[in-house]
Amino acid sequence: DTEVTQTPKHLVMGMTNKKSLKCEQHMGHRAMYWYKQKAKKPPELMFVYSYEKLSINESVPSRFSPECPNSSLLNLHLHALQPEDSALYLCASSHPSGTVNTGELFFGEGSRLTVL
Protein backbone atom coordinates (compact mmCIF):
# COMPACT_ATOMS: atom_id res chain seq x y z
CA ASP A 1 0.00 0.00 0.00
CA THR A 2 1.07 3.55 -0.69
CA GLU A 3 0.71 6.52 1.65
CA VAL A 4 -0.30 8.75 -1.23
CA THR A 5 -4.00 8.36 -1.92
CA GLN A 6 -5.52 9.27 -5.24
CA THR A 7 -9.19 9.48 -6.19
CA PRO A 8 -10.89 8.46 -8.32
CA LYS A 9 -9.02 5.38 -9.51
CA HIS A 10 -10.82 5.50 -12.84
CA LEU A 11 -12.49 8.40 -14.62
CA VAL A 12 -14.25 8.56 -17.95
CA MET A 13 -15.17 11.98 -19.25
CA GLY A 14 -16.33 13.67 -22.39
CA MET A 15 -14.46 16.49 -24.04
CA THR A 16 -16.86 19.10 -22.67
CA ASN A 17 -16.87 17.85 -19.08
CA LYS A 18 -15.21 19.38 -16.06
CA LYS A 19 -13.77 16.95 -13.55
CA SER A 20 -11.09 16.89 -10.88
CA LEU A 21 -8.49 14.44 -9.69
CA LYS A 22 -7.56 14.47 -6.02
CA CYS A 23 -4.46 13.47 -4.13
CA GLU A 24 -3.72 13.34 -0.42
CA GLN A 25 -0.61 12.54 1.59
CA HIS A 26 -0.08 12.53 5.34
CA MET A 27 3.67 12.02 5.45
CA GLY A 28 4.37 15.69 6.13
CA HIS A 29 5.98 16.12 2.73
CA ARG A 30 6.34 19.67 1.48
CA ALA A 31 6.50 18.96 -2.25
CA MET A 32 3.74 17.42 -4.34
CA TYR A 33 3.74 16.49 -8.00
CA TRP A 34 1.51 15.58 -10.89
CA TYR A 35 2.88 13.20 -13.50
CA LYS A 36 1.27 11.83 -16.65
CA GLN A 37 2.07 8.30 -17.75
CA LYS A 38 1.06 6.73 -21.03
CA ALA A 39 1.15 2.96 -21.48
CA LYS A 40 4.66 1.53 -21.64
CA LYS A 41 6.15 5.01 -21.19
CA PRO A 42 7.91 6.74 -18.30
CA PRO A 43 6.13 9.25 -16.09
CA GLU A 44 6.24 12.79 -17.49
CA LEU A 45 6.37 15.65 -15.04
CA MET A 46 3.49 18.11 -15.29
CA PHE A 47 3.50 20.26 -12.16
CA VAL A 48 5.41 20.64 -8.90
CA TYR A 49 4.19 22.38 -5.79
CA SER A 50 6.72 23.27 -3.15
CA TYR A 51 5.47 24.58 0.18
CA GLU A 52 2.02 24.92 -1.42
CA LYS A 53 3.29 27.18 -4.19
CA LEU A 54 3.52 26.19 -7.84
CA SER A 55 7.23 25.92 -8.56
CA ILE A 56 7.31 24.01 -11.84
CA ASN A 57 4.86 23.94 -14.75
CA GLU A 58 6.25 21.89 -17.59
CA SER A 59 4.39 23.89 -20.27
CA VAL A 60 1.20 21.96 -19.61
CA PRO A 61 -1.89 23.07 -21.59
CA SER A 62 -4.27 25.28 -19.65
CA ARG A 63 -7.00 22.64 -19.85
CA PHE A 64 -5.12 21.12 -16.89
CA SER A 65 -5.28 23.34 -13.81
CA PRO A 66 -3.51 22.32 -10.61
CA GLU A 67 -4.45 23.43 -7.14
CA CYS A 68 -2.81 22.88 -3.76
CA PRO A 69 -5.33 23.83 -1.05
CA ASN A 70 -2.97 22.85 1.77
CA SER A 71 0.21 20.91 2.40
CA SER A 72 -1.57 17.55 2.33
CA LEU A 73 -3.84 17.99 -0.68
CA LEU A 74 -3.28 18.36 -4.39
CA ASN A 75 -5.95 18.63 -7.04
CA LEU A 76 -5.87 18.56 -10.82
CA HIS A 77 -8.83 20.24 -12.46
CA LEU A 78 -9.68 19.01 -15.94
CA HIS A 79 -11.67 20.90 -18.54
CA ALA A 80 -12.17 20.49 -22.26
CA LEU A 81 -9.73 17.61 -22.51
CA GLN A 82 -8.82 15.82 -25.71
CA PRO A 83 -8.81 12.06 -26.32
CA GLU A 84 -5.00 12.15 -26.43
CA ASP A 85 -5.06 13.26 -22.79
CA SER A 86 -6.19 9.76 -21.84
CA ALA A 87 -3.49 8.40 -19.54
CA LEU A 88 -2.62 7.39 -16.00
CA TYR A 89 -2.21 10.50 -13.86
CA LEU A 90 0.16 9.98 -10.98
CA CYS A 91 0.47 12.05 -7.87
CA ALA A 92 3.68 11.96 -5.90
CA SER A 93 5.16 13.65 -2.87
CA SER A 94 8.62 14.22 -1.50
CA HIS A 95 10.63 16.34 0.89
CA PRO A 96 9.91 15.63 4.52
CA SER A 97 9.55 18.85 6.44
CA GLY A 98 12.81 20.07 7.96
CA THR A 99 15.02 18.25 5.48
CA VAL A 100 16.56 18.96 2.11
CA ASN A 101 14.48 17.83 -0.84
CA THR A 102 16.33 14.89 -2.36
CA GLY A 103 13.72 14.29 -5.02
CA GLU A 104 12.89 10.83 -3.68
CA LEU A 105 9.32 10.35 -4.83
CA PHE A 106 6.45 8.55 -3.14
CA PHE A 107 3.78 7.75 -5.70
CA GLY A 108 0.08 7.13 -5.48
CA GLU A 109 -1.57 4.36 -7.46
CA GLY A 110 -2.77 6.81 -10.07
CA SER A 111 -6.05 7.87 -11.63
CA ARG A 112 -6.70 6.29 -14.99
CA LEU A 113 -8.39 8.85 -17.18
CA THR A 114 -10.25 8.10 -20.39
CA VAL A 115 -11.43 11.01 -22.53
CA LEU A 116 -14.12 10.15 -25.05
Added chain:
Amino acid sequence: AQSVSQHNHHVILSEAASLELGCNYSYGGTVNLFWYVQYPGQHLQLLLKYFSGDPLVKGIKGFEAEFIKSKFSFNLRKPSVQWSDTAEYFCAASRRTNAGKSTFGDGTTLTVKP
Protein backbone atom coordinates in the same frame (compact mmCIF):
# COMPACT_ATOMS: atom_id res chain seq x y z
CA ALA B 1 19.28 18.86 -22.25
CA GLN B 2 19.11 16.55 -19.28
CA SER B 3 18.35 12.98 -20.18
CA VAL B 4 18.36 9.49 -18.77
CA SER B 5 18.77 6.50 -21.06
CA GLN B 6 18.15 2.87 -20.30
CA HIS B 7 19.82 0.42 -22.62
CA ASN B 8 17.38 -2.45 -22.50
CA HIS B 9 13.70 -2.10 -23.32
CA HIS B 10 12.73 -5.67 -22.58
CA VAL B 11 14.75 -8.29 -20.73
CA ILE B 12 13.66 -11.90 -20.38
CA LEU B 13 15.44 -14.11 -17.85
CA SER B 14 14.94 -17.45 -16.21
CA GLU B 15 14.72 -17.68 -12.44
CA ALA B 16 18.10 -17.65 -10.67
CA ALA B 17 19.76 -15.82 -13.56
CA SER B 18 21.73 -12.68 -12.81
CA LEU B 19 20.40 -9.29 -13.80
CA GLU B 20 22.06 -6.09 -14.87
CA LEU B 21 20.06 -3.17 -16.24
CA GLY B 22 21.97 -0.25 -17.68
CA CYS B 23 21.26 3.41 -16.98
CA ASN B 24 23.20 6.43 -18.18
CA TYR B 25 22.47 10.05 -17.47
CA SER B 26 23.58 13.25 -19.09
CA TYR B 27 23.60 15.90 -16.41
CA GLY B 28 26.07 18.52 -15.45
CA GLY B 29 26.82 18.99 -11.81
CA THR B 30 25.91 16.81 -8.88
CA VAL B 31 23.03 14.43 -9.35
CA ASN B 32 20.70 12.32 -7.27
CA LEU B 33 19.99 8.95 -8.82
CA PHE B 34 17.11 6.55 -8.35
CA TRP B 35 15.72 3.26 -9.49
CA TYR B 36 11.95 2.83 -9.27
CA VAL B 37 9.98 -0.36 -9.84
CA GLN B 38 6.40 -0.82 -10.96
CA TYR B 39 5.06 -4.32 -10.32
CA PRO B 40 2.02 -5.35 -12.37
CA GLY B 41 -1.04 -3.55 -11.06
CA GLN B 42 0.90 -1.71 -8.36
CA HIS B 43 2.16 1.81 -7.85
CA LEU B 44 5.63 3.03 -8.67
CA GLN B 45 7.92 2.57 -5.69
CA LEU B 46 11.50 3.32 -4.85
CA LEU B 47 13.93 0.43 -5.27
CA LEU B 48 17.09 2.29 -4.27
CA LYS B 49 18.73 5.69 -4.37
CA TYR B 50 22.14 7.35 -4.48
CA PHE B 51 22.91 10.79 -3.17
CA SER B 52 26.54 10.63 -2.06
CA GLY B 53 29.07 8.42 -0.32
CA ASP B 54 29.60 4.74 -1.09
CA PRO B 55 28.91 4.36 -4.83
CA LEU B 56 27.55 0.85 -4.29
CA VAL B 57 24.06 1.15 -2.86
CA LYS B 58 21.77 -1.59 -1.72
CA GLY B 59 18.02 -1.49 -2.01
CA ILE B 60 15.04 -3.63 -1.26
CA LYS B 61 14.62 -7.26 -2.35
CA GLY B 62 18.30 -7.90 -2.92
CA PHE B 63 18.83 -5.24 -5.58
CA GLU B 64 21.94 -3.09 -5.71
CA ALA B 65 23.25 -0.39 -7.99
CA GLU B 66 26.66 1.08 -8.64
CA PHE B 67 27.28 4.73 -9.39
CA ILE B 68 30.25 5.21 -11.72
CA LYS B 69 30.80 8.93 -12.07
CA SER B 70 33.31 8.68 -14.90
CA LYS B 71 30.83 6.72 -16.98
CA PHE B 72 27.73 8.70 -15.95
CA SER B 73 26.17 5.37 -15.14
CA PHE B 74 23.99 3.90 -12.41
CA ASN B 75 23.42 0.26 -13.33
CA LEU B 76 21.02 -1.95 -11.43
CA ARG B 77 22.03 -5.49 -10.47
CA LYS B 78 20.65 -8.54 -8.78
CA PRO B 79 22.62 -11.80 -8.48
CA SER B 80 19.63 -14.13 -8.75
CA VAL B 81 16.22 -13.01 -9.99
CA GLN B 82 12.90 -14.48 -8.96
CA TRP B 83 9.61 -14.74 -10.81
CA SER B 84 8.26 -12.02 -8.49
CA ASP B 85 10.81 -9.56 -9.90
CA THR B 86 8.77 -9.37 -13.09
CA ALA B 87 8.05 -5.65 -13.37
CA GLU B 88 8.86 -2.38 -15.11
CA TYR B 89 12.06 -0.71 -13.91
CA PHE B 90 12.73 3.00 -14.29
CA CYS B 91 15.97 4.84 -13.72
CA ALA B 92 15.62 8.51 -12.75
CA ALA B 93 17.92 11.42 -12.05
CA SER B 94 17.64 14.93 -10.71
CA ARG B 95 20.08 17.75 -10.21
CA ARG B 96 21.03 18.27 -6.58
CA THR B 97 20.22 21.98 -7.03
CA ASN B 98 16.77 21.24 -8.48
CA ALA B 99 15.87 17.98 -6.84
CA GLY B 100 12.17 18.44 -7.46
CA LYS B 101 12.59 17.91 -11.17
CA SER B 102 13.39 14.27 -11.88
CA THR B 103 13.88 12.91 -15.37
CA PHE B 104 12.94 9.29 -15.98
CA GLY B 105 14.42 6.84 -18.44
CA ASP B 106 12.12 5.01 -20.84
CA GLY B 107 11.96 1.99 -18.58
CA THR B 108 12.92 -1.68 -18.89
CA THR B 109 10.34 -4.41 -18.80
CA LEU B 110 11.76 -7.42 -16.98
CA THR B 111 10.06 -10.78 -17.46
CA VAL B 112 11.29 -13.63 -15.30
CA LYS B 113 10.27 -17.08 -16.41
CA PRO B 114 9.64 -19.62 -13.64
